[in-house]
Amino acid sequence: MRQFIALTFNSSFKEELMAIMDTLKEEGIQGKYYDLDNLHMTLAFFGETDRQDEIMEIIHSIPFPEITITLNRIGHFKKVYWMGIKDNPVLDEYVNTLREALKAHDISFDDKPFYPHITILRKAEEGDRTLQEVSTKDIKVELLQAHYLEEGLKYLPYNEQSLIEAMNKIYQQKGHVTIAIDGRCGSGKTTLANKLKAYFDCHIFHIDDFYLQEYQRTQERYNEPGGNVDRERFKKEVLEPLQHHQDVLYRPFDCSTMSISEGTLYSYKPINIIEGSYSCHPELIDACDLSIFVDIDETLRLKRIEKRNGKEALDMFIKKWIPLEEKYFSSFDIQNHCDFYFKAGR
Template sequence: MRQFIALTFNSSFKEELVHIMDTLKEEGIQGKYYDSDNLHMTLAFFGETNRQDEIMEIIQSIPFPEITITINRIGHFKKIYWVGIQDNPELDAYVNGLRDALEKHDIPFDDKPFYPHITILRKAIEGDRFLQEVSTKDIKVELLQAHYLEEGLKYLPYKEQEVLEVINKIYKQKGYVTIAIDGRCGSGKTTLANKLKTYLDCHIFHMDDFYLQDYQRTKERFNEPGGNVDRERFKKEVLEPLNNQQDVLYCPLDCATLTISEGTVYPYKPINIIEGSYSCHPDLRDDYDITLFLDIDESLRLQRIEERNGKEALTMFIKKWIPLEEKYFSYFDIQNHCDFYFKAGD
């Protein structure tokens, strides 16, 4: 199992990289393009290692600087295409410090010189290109592990590998697993759910599909911690059928009309992921086998919400949705009642 320390990126930056790959495809450049989930920048490559916990301690001991990386060209070496970045002394210094720490702990790694780049295509032949510059600050350092699945190669962070191992253990014991992913808006709950789904034959159910209907939106209900989601309907229509190993008639709320859709039947599967804020409300918590809490710093949260929803929606989040979330998290101490804790950017 190949393992390496890498920088990973938020979805909007990955979309820019996907756009670059799409442009190459339109030019007729053929080859093995990277899946968007696998896009990263390698900082130190280990190959096979059983010292993951030591490596994680080293990563956590060296503060990652607040830097901006800017892509500005497509490079080409033999049959590999990569996206290059502007010179970045802060990133170089961080990588040097990281590698020095690995050497001091006698952890072997490939000590080839660090040339910052993001590989996007293999098995192709063409020349270099220049790009319109695109920048991001929303990056983090992770220990990634390579997994070979039926649909191809996938990279999974080491911390998330632990979650998979627990899921598989419970599944072997019980024959079914229900996982809840709660946490602050913009922290990556949907992204993590979709990533786990690439490894699991499962359904994903979203709490965002169960906000209150118009007639339920009373002052009394909104004053209730976690009251702005229809957990009663979610429990009846999703969790109870899953507990009885039955199909789920999934009926999302249409946010434009605040009415419930006719729904779609989800055939029963023994592994299911419940994703979204309010999923770990005390009224629902006992229905889960594993619970995860995803956290995020305030500045990064606002940045992600603006990129995802726009400035006008950001104002609504700040005035309404974020305070409601925080009230719920604080009142029920959700973070400390979850089995796993992840923080965006860590």
């Protein structure tokens, strides 16, 4: 199994790259084009290795700098088309630090000089091209593994693949599996849940749909670690029916009317994802087979929240929601009790 550390990108940026690739097709450039999900930039190639956990620790130990990747040309080498980037000394320095750390841990990799590029096409005609610049700051460093699935070759993140394998194992043993995805706001919990939904025929239930009802919003309640969600209703209306293999009448709390909605009936499925902060609360976690903690650096977290919710909402997160969340994490040592640990990249 081929394994390598790579930069991966968000969907909107990859869709821009796919549009460029479509233009090449229209120009008559034939060959084997990369799928959208497989687009990446290799930083260190291992081939076969059984030291994935050590590699993940190294990735997490080296802060990824805030950089912008700008693609500005299309080149070729032996019928391989690639997109090249503008000179980026900060990226070069990061890759050098990463590779030195791998060497220090005696982890073997292909030590060829780093030429940053994104491969887009193989078995193609030759011919360089200029490229209208496209840029992104939304970048993540991941350990990818090559898997040959029914739909073809896929490069899957190591931690996601390990989670998928663990879910499959439990499903084969029990005939059903429920997982909880907890972690810091803005870390990518919903994104991870949606990725898993692409692999499994499952339901996703969001803790954020179970805000406290008006009568529950007391200072005493907010003083409880994890007290700012209606975990009692979530347990009764979602977890207990799932444990009995029953349909779920899913009734999100409507903040605009400060009331519980009429809801939607979800037919029972044997695979279910509980997503959101507080999903690993001691009163809820016993209903789950696996737990995941998704982490994020503080600076990146605040940037994501401001981008997603706006400046005013960010102030409320800083003053209220983040402190409540952190109190819950520390009170119950949530991170250390989870089965899997993921960390968001930039």
